[in-house]
Amino acid sequence: MRTIIAMSAALGLAAQAQAADNLEKLSQFKVTGGAGFTYVEQGGAKAEAIRRTLERIRLPEGFRIGLYAIVPDARHIAVGPQGIVTFVGTRKTKVWSVTDRDKDRVADEVKDFAPSIDMKIPNGPCFSPDGFLYIAEQNRVLVYPAAEFFYESPDVAAFNVVPEGELIPPDEVSYNHTARVCDVGPDGKLYISLGQPFNVPPKSKRELYAKWGIGGIIRMNADGSEREVFASGIRNSVGMDFQPSTGHLWFTDNQVDGMGDDIPPGELNRATEAGQNFGFPWYGGGSVRTNEYKDEEPPADVVFPVVETVAHAADLGMVFYTGKQFPARYRGAIFSAQHGSWNRTEPVGARVMVTFVDEEGGARMEPFAEGWLDEETGEYLGRPVDVAQLRDGSLLVSDDLAGALYRIWYEGAQ
DSSP: HHHHHHHHHHHHHHHHHHHHHHHHHTTTTTTOOOOOOOBOSSHHHHHHHHHHHHHHHHOOOOOEEEEEEEEEOOOOOOETSSOEEEOOOOOOOEEEEOTTTTSSSSSEEEEEEOOEEEEOOOOOEEEEESEEEEEEEESEEETTHHHHHTTTTTSSOOOOEEEEOSOGGGGGGSSSOOOEEEEOOOOOEEEEEOSSSSEEEOGGGGHHHHTTTTTTEEEEEETOOEEEEEEEEOOOOOOOEEEETTTEEEEEEOOOOSSSSSOOOEEEEEEETTTOOTTTTTTTTTEEEEEETTTHHHHHHBBBOEHHHHOSSEEEEEEEOOSSSSSSSGGGEEEEEEESSSSOOOOOOEEEEEEEOOSSSHHHEEEEEEOOOOOOTOOOOOOEEEEOOOOTSSSEETTTTTTEEEEEOOOOOO
C-alpha cells in the first residue's frame, strides 16, 4: 500500500511539473506536443431530448428558443468580440470552444480549448474589448491573447495574470464557492469575484478574508498588478456586468442557507464606487440578520440590494442587453439566470429573469423564460447558469444540468 501511495504521489508531482512546463512553453510561443482535442457530438438522441424539453419553455410573445450547442457542464459564457467563437467555462477541468461556422445560428463544432493546459474549475471566462480572453480558475487567472485566432490549435499563447496559488491563500481553497467569474471594466481593469467557502464564516476568518477580498470582488490591472479589494460584504457572487450607460458594476449574490424556505432573499446589487460594503456576514440577504452575527453591530454604510430576489433561487450569471434585435423595452435591461434551489422544500428558480432599470436607478425583475422546473413533480429538467449576448442581438443561455447552450431570439413585430 505504501508503495502504491508513493507512486501516486510521484505521478502527481510529475503531472504538476509537466503542466508548469507546458504553460512556460506556451508563454514563449513554443509547442508542447501535448494532448489533442476532445470533440462533442452535436446530434443524436441527446440533442432530440433537449429539444423536447425546450418545447415546454414559456417566453413572451414573439420570442423563440432553440438548442444552440451541446456543451458538457456548461457554465459561464464569453462571446468573442469578433463573433468567431464562444468560450464556455465549467466547474470541472475544461473550457469549451463553440463555433457556428456556417452562421445558421446553431453551433456545428464544440471542442475543448487549450487542451495542453491543465485547468482547475475554469468557470469564469471573460473578454477584454480588444480580444484578450481571461479565464478565472479556482486559484489562478490566465490570459490568452488572440484566443479567437489561436483556439484552432491545441497549443495557444497563454500567460499568467495571477499565478497558481496566488488568487487566494492555498489553505483557503475549498470545494465550496470557488466558481469564479470575471469582467473587464470601463477602466480597463480586471474584476474577479471571490466567494467565501462557508455558509457564514467564523469571526476568526474576517481579517484574513478582508485582506484578500474573499467574500468580495477584487480588481487589478490587466497584467495582474495593483490588486485591490473593490467591494466587500458579498457572500458568493457568480454573475456581474457593467451598466453601459453609467459604468456601474451590477452583480448577483447568493445568500445564507439554513434559515428557512423563504428567507433570506437573494440579491441583485449595484456598486457605484470602490470600497462599498454589501452587508455580509451581518446580513444574510437583504435586511435579514444572520444568527451568527445578530449580536454584533453591522457597519453603518452597508449598501442594500437594488432587487431582493426569491429566496434560494440561486441568481447567477447576468448581462445588460445592448442589442437591437429585441423590442425597445428590453434595451438596457438585465437578463439573468436563476440556477434553482438545492435545499428548499418546494424548489424554485431554474429560469431566466429580466430586470428593467429606470432612469433613477430603480429596478423591477420578472420572469422571462421558464419551464425548466416541472411544477407537478418538482423535477429539474435544466438549470440555467449564465446569459450572454451574440452579435446579432440574440441571447445564449447555459445549462450545466442538461449540458447545453440555448439561443433565444425574437421574430415578432417590433
